[in-house]
Amino acid sequence: MFSEFDEFSFWGTAAQMTKTTDRLYTVGEYGTPWLPSQNPGLIMLGYFVQFFGQFAHFKVYLGYDLLLFACIAALVGVTELCNYRLSIPLATIGWLTPWFLTTYNRTIMVSKVYMSAYGDIPAGMLIGGTVALWIALRRVNGPVWTILPVLAFLANIKDNTFPLALITAALVAADYFLFGHNQKWRTGWVKRLGFSALSMAAPLTLYRAWGAYIAKLVIANSEAGGMGATSEDTVSVAINGTRLLMGLSVPEYYQVRAERFFDVAHRMREEFYSPEKPLSAIGQGVIVTVLILFIFLTAILFAANARDRLRAGLWCLGSTTGFVAYNYVLALCYGFIFKEFQAARLEDYNRYMTTYYIGWFIMAVAMLSWVVQTGRARRIVNTGLLGFACLMLLRVNMLVLPQFSVLGFSDATFADQHIMQQKAEAVKNAVGDDSRVFIVTQGDNGLRWFTYGCYLQPNVLDYSGWEQDPETGRWGAGGGTFGLPENAPDPDESGAIYYHAYTAEELDKVIRESGSGYIFVEKLDAGFVEAYGNLFKDDLSAALSGETLLYKVEEGLFVPVSMEVPA
Numbered sequence: 001m002f003s004e005f006d007e008f009s010f011w012g013t014a015a016q017m018t019k020t021t022d023r024l025y026t027v028g029e030y031g032t033p034w035l036p037s038q039n040p041g042l043i044m045l046g047y048f049v050q051f052f053g054q055f056a057h058f059k060v061y062l063g064y065d066l067l068l069f070a071c072i073a074a075l076v077g078v079t080e081l082c083n084y085r086l087s088i089p090l091a092t093i094g095w096l097t098p099w100f101l102t103t104y105n106r107t108i109m110v111s112k113v114y115m116s117a118y119g120d121i122p123a124g125m126l127i128g129g130t131v132a133l134w135i136a137l138r139r140v141n142g143p144v145w146t147i148l149p150v151l152a153f154l155a156n157i158k159d160n161t162f163p164l165a166l167i168t169a170a171l172v173a174a175d176y177f178l179f180g181h182n183q184k185w186r187t188g189w190v191k192r193l194g195f196s197a198l199s200m201a202a203p204l205t206l207y208r209a210w211g212a213y214i215a216k217l218v219i220a221n222s223e224a225g226g227m228g229a230t231s232e233d234t235v236s237v238a239i240n241g242t243r244l245l246m247g248l249s250v251p252e253y254y255q256v257r258a259e260r261f262f263d264v265a266h267r268m269r270e271e272f273y274s275p276e277k278p279l280s281a282i283g284q285g286v287i288v289t290v291l292i293l294f295i296f297l298t299a300i301l302f303a304a305n306a307r308d309r310l311r312a313g314l315w316c317l318g319s320t321t322g323f324v325a326y327n328y329v330l331a332l333c334y335g336f337i338f339k340e341f342q343a344a345r346l347e348d349y350n351r352y353m354t355t356y357y358i359g360w361f362i363m364a365v366a367m368l369s370w371v372v373q374t375g376r377a378r379r380i381v382n383t384g385l386l387g388f389a390c391l392m393l394l395r396v397n398m399l400v401l402p403q404f405s406v407l408g409f410s411d412a413t414f415a416d417q418h419i420m421q422q423k424a425e426a427v428k429n430a431v432g433d434d435s436r437v438f439i440v441t442q443g444d445n446g447l448r449w450f451t452y453g454c455y456l457q458p459n460v461l462d463y464s465g466w467e468q469d470p471e472t473g474r475w476g477a478g479g480g481t482f483g484l485p486e487n488a489p490d491p492d493e494s495g496a497i498y499y500h501a502y503t504a505e506e507l508d509k510v511i512r513e514s515g516s517g518y519i520f521v522e523k524l525d526a527g528f529v530e531a532y533g534n535l536f537k538d539d540l541s542a543a544l545s546g547e548t549l550l551y552k553v554e555e556g557l558f559v560p561v562s563m564e565v566p567a
Contacts, residue, residue: 042122048063060117089386107405151168153206299370303376507532
């Protein structure tokens with residue numbers, strides 16, 4: 001079941017909204033202001049797997065895993081039937097890759113590699129699977145047009161997969177244009193050029209179409225008083241970031257963030273080389289890069305002829321250039337799109353980088369498996385692939401213990417989630433459907449707010465507060481600690497961002513203005529009781545004694561609701 005932060009902030013919640021309403025999550029009502037702007041590729045994949053029966057968390061994982069298995073099947077499909085012995089090491093490599101390139105220390109908790117609603121690993125596997133499918137199609141002279149919807153789908157998983165889709169499409173286009181002929185190069189060059197253009201257009205068209213849809217949605221919601229703005233889009237950031245590097249004029253938005261961008265680029269370079277910052281089972285980014293390049297160079301060395309060596313070299317050079325370009329785009333995102341605190345600590349850097357590493361690694365293995373069947377010294381390379389698969393299995397087994405993998409884990413792993421689900425069900429039974437609920441969960445960092453936002457559907461968990469005032473720095477919304485302004489911590493203190501400073505009168509006003517019919521008192525502390533107890537008819541005594549989790553918003557004071565509270 002869901003347990004990670006972003007599973008509740010978007011990936012899992014959007015999947016649940018789409019299933020329970022049978023409408024795309026962009027047109028559903030939800031408490032957060034940014035959910036509609038996210039990409040729908042994997043959400044729709046999960047929706048079709050949810051087709052039979054009610055919504056279930058495991059079905060989301062099943063949809064993702066079917067995609068991962070399809071990518072592994074594409075990798076195995078590069079081999080010919082007469083080389084069936086290769087299928088075992090290739091399947092093993094494909095199965096282990098997500099663990100191998102994301103696990104960097106011994107697991108002490110459940111490994112969520114194949115039980116996660118995040119889009120990073122599926123995106124990486126899809127990059128590699130797309131290339132493997134392309135190589136397999138080229139090997140048997142199959143219908144090359146079937147790669148186009150895959151490239152389009154890749155562009156619409158996450159915002160940061162759009163540049164990855166363009167890189168993959170560019171490699172496919174270059175491969176077909178330069179090596180998609182059996183006789184003279186000039187023969188059929190117009191056809192090859194046309195298909196290459198289509199390869200580039202497929203991801204670009206879908207990405208821009210989704211962007212246009214979101215732009216219309218933003219305008220409509222702004223007019224209705226909802227979401228009125230989103231962050232800068234990737235294309236605009238790439239253009240203006242490049243202009244900045246070239247010394248050309250850029251809008252003020254980019255000028256004031258230029259120093260942050262250059263600082264991020266420097267720290268990303270340090271992360272890449274630092275042995276103290278591993279991101280895979282074999283260490284830091286530079287080691288992973290060397291391994292991938294070694295696989296490519298092996299393919300080049302053992303290729304059957306000069307043409308095949310040039311083709312393998314094209315994939316090696318093109319994917320390496322793409323790696324540099326992706327790092328550049330990621331630095332731009334940290335510098336100009338992400339929040340300042342995210343850039344300061346390179347938040348989720350490993351997640352973003354492993355997406356490319358996974359795709360790049362599968363790409364290299366697919367190229368080598370193609371060479372193995374047609375090139376020189378096949379027995380040596382066959383043995384090398386088998387040995388490498390065994391080494392991967394050994395290393396992953398050293399880090400991922402069986403009891404912390406999909407092979408078996410204790411029910412206690414999700415004990416907290418079961419308790420929260422029980423509370424959410426009790427609240428839903430008490431308030432009925434289509435209610436709006438304000439939540440108080442003291443000490444939260446946002447995770448519990450997102451979690452209950454998911455569990456309380458189809459009820460709407462209000463964003464629970466006013467947005468932060470940029471001039472005063474006060475207010476705050478979502479999960480956090482409500483308290484009096486005079487008790488607010490220093491802004492530089494850890495966790496200060498989650499302190500929501502309201503007077504009693506202000507909190508009363510924000511609850512009533514939100515349109516919430518109920519207050520869900522999930523967790524209290526002494527500060528909340530002292531500061532806001534007089535807003536409640538019983539001074540919160542029913543909540544403190546465990547008799548209720550709910551208060552009804554009525555004229556005057558908030559009234560406790562009689563309900564069955566789970567033990």
